[in-house]
Amino acid sequence: MGEAPAVLVDHPENGHSNGVCVKSEPENTEITVDVGDRIFLIGGNHERNNFSIGVQIYDKISNNWFSPIVLGTGPKPSKGYSAFVLEQGRILVIKKGSPRNDSIWFLEVDSPYVREQKKLLRKEVVAWSKGVRGNAEKPIVISGPSGVGKGTLISMLMKEFPSMFGFSVSHTTRSPRSMEMDGVHYYFADKKVMEKEIKDGKFLEFASVHGNLYGTSIESVEAVTDSGKRCILDIDVQGARSVRASSLDAIFIFVCPPSMKELEDRLRARGTETEEQIQKRLRNAEAEIKEGISSGIFGLILYNDNLEECYKKLKNLLGLDGLAHVNGVEIEGINLPIEYTVSKMEDKIIIQETGKETRNKIVLDISSLNGGAPGRTRGILVDAIKF
Ligand SMILES: Nc1nc2c(ncn2[C@@H]2O[C@H](COP(=O)(O)OP(=O)(O)O)[C@@H](O)[C@H]2O)c(=O)[nH]1
Numbered sequence: 001m002g003e004a005p006a007v008l009v010d011h012p013e014n015g016h017s018n019g020v021c022v023k024s025e026p027e028n029t030e031i032t033v034d035v036g037d038r039i040f041l042i043g044g045n046h047e048r049n050n051f052s053i054g055v056q057i058y059d060k061i062s063n064n065w066f067s068p069i070v071l072g073t074g075p076k077p078s079k080g081y082s083a084f085v086l087e088q089g090r091i092l093v094i095k096k097g098s099p100r101n102d103s104i105w106f107l108e109v110d111s112p113y114v115r116e117q118k119k120l121l122r123k124e125v126v127a128w129s130k131g132v133r134g135n136a137e138k139p140i141v142i143s144g145p146s147g148v149g150k151g152t153l154i155s156m157l158m159k160e161f162p163s164m165f166g167f168s169v170s171h172t173t174r175s176p177r178s179m180e181m182d183g184v185h186y187y188f189a190d191k192k193v194m195e196k197e198i199k200d201g202k203f204l205e206f207a208s209v210h211g212n213l214y215g216t217s218i219e220s221v222e223a224v225t226d227s228g229k230r231c232i233l234d235i236d237v238q239g240a241r242s243v244r245a246s247s248l249d250a251i252f253i254f255v256c257p258p259s260m261k262e263l264e265d266r267l268r269a270r271g272t273e274t275e276e277q278i279q280k281r282l283r284n285a286e287a288e289i290k291e292g293i294s295s296g297i298f299g300l301i302l303y304n305d306n307l308e309e310c311y312k313k314l315k316n317l318l319g320l321d322g323l324a325h326v327n328g329v330e331i332e333g334i335n336l337p338i339e340y341t342v343s344k345m346e347d348k349i350i351i352q353e354t355g356k357e358t359r360n361k362i363v364l365d366i367s368s369l370n371g372g373a374p375g376r377t378r379g380i381l382v383d384a385i386k387f
C-alpha cells in the first residue's frame with residue numbers, strides 16, 4: 001500500500017474539510033474520503049475483522065499510509081458506502097443494504113473527543129459513533145391529570161422493554177398506597193428532610209401537587225442513565241415546566257383523558273384515594289389539562305381512550321414499533337432503498353431511489369446533531385417523500 005488510491009472522491013472544494021461530497025459506486029466495498037491533508041479509506045480489503053470495517057489513513061504530506069487506533073464499535077462491512085465530510089471533524093457514512101438501525105454512522109476524525117484521545121494515547125485516533133434517529137434516547141417526561149393512565153402506560157412500556165427504560169423514582173411527602181414500595185414507586189420522604197435536600201441543590205425539579213411535595217432528585221435520573229437505560233419521568237405540569245427550563249434535554253408527552261367523566265370513573269375505580277382526595281384531583285385536573293394542551297411545554301399529546309390503542313401510539317411516537325412520525329410523515333426506520341443516489345444540500349442529505357417508477361426520497365436532516373463518540377450521535381431527523 002505505498003501509493004494513494006485511485007480516488008473516487010469528487011471534491012469541488014478541494015482542500016476544504018467541510019461540505020465535500022463523496023460519491024460511492026453501487027457495489028464499492030470501500031470508500032475514500034478527502035479531509036484536508038489526509039485521505040481516509042473506509043472499508044475495503046482492510047477490514048479489521050468480520051465484525052467491524054477498517055479505517056486506513058493516507059497522509060498526503062509524508063506520502064504514507066498508516067493505521068489509526070479505531071475506537072468504538074464500528075459498522076459491520078457492507079455492500080457499499082456513501083460518505084460526506086461534515087463540520088466538527090466527522091464523516092457521515094451511509095451503508096448500503098443494511099438493516100434500518102445500522103445504516104447511518106459517523107466516523108469522527110477530528111472531533112473534540114478524538115483530539116482528547118489523541119493526546120492521551122499519543123497516536124492517531126478515529127472513533128465510530130452510530131447515528132440515531134430523532135431524539136430516541138432523550139429522557140421522556142410524561143404528564144397528565146391524576147387517573148388518566150400515566151402509571152399504567154409506563155408500566156406497560158417497562159414490562160415490554162425492561163432493558164430499555166428505567167423509571168426515575170421521585171420523592172414525595174404523601175403517604176404510601178397499600179401496594180407502593182419505598183424506593184420503587186417513590187421515595188417516601190419527610191417534609192423537612194426533603195425541603196433541606198431541595199435547598200442543598202439535590203433536586204432537578206420539585207412541585208407541590210394535590211397538597212403534597214413531589215420532586216425528582218438529580219441522583220434518581222443519573223441512576224437510570226448510568227444503568228444505560230432511557231429515563232422516564234412521571235411528573236406534573238409544573239415539574240415538566242421546570243425540566244424544560246433545565247439542562248435535561250427531554251421529550252415531553254402529555255396524556256389527556258377522553259372526558260372528565262371518564263377520568264372521574266377511573267379515579268374511583270382505582271380506589272386508592274378518599275372522596276376528598278378524588279375531588280381535589282378532579283378540581284386540579286381541569287387546569288392541568290388546559291395547561292398541558294396550550295402551554296407549549298408538551299410536543300406530543302396522547303389521548304388515552306382505548307388503552308391498547310394509546311399504548312400503541314406511545315410506542316409509535318417513541319419509534320419502538322419501527323414506525324415514527326416525523327413532520328407528520330410516517331416512515332419505517334431509516335430503510336434505504338436498494339438502488340439510490342445520494343447528495344448533500346447544506347444540512348440535508350438527500351437519498352433518492354432510482355430505477356423504479358415510484359421513487360422514494362428520504363431526507364436526513366443533520367442540522368442539530370448532538371452526542372457522538374464514545375456514545376451515539378443523536379438528532380438525525382428523517383423525512384420521506386413519495387413521488
Ligand atoms: N413535579 C413533580 N411531580 C410529580 C413527581 N412525581 C410524581 N408527580 C406528579 O404528582 C402527581 C400525583 O402523583 P401520585 O400521588 O402518584 O398520584 P396519581 O397521579 O393519582 O397516580 C402526578 O401528576 C404525578 O405526575 C415529581 O417528582 N415531580
Ligand SMILES: Nc1ncnc2c1ncn2[C@@H]1O[C@H](COP(=O)(O)OP(=O)(O)O)[C@@H](O)[C@H]1O
Nearest residue numbers: 146147148149150151152266270304305306307
Ligand atoms: N385507557 C384506559 N381505559 C380504562 N381504564 C384505564 C385506562 N388507562 C388506565 N386505566 C385505569 O385507570 C386508573 C388510573 O390509571 P393510572 O395509571 O393509575 O393513572 P395515573 O398514573 O395517571 O394517575 C387505573 O385503575 C387504570 O387501570
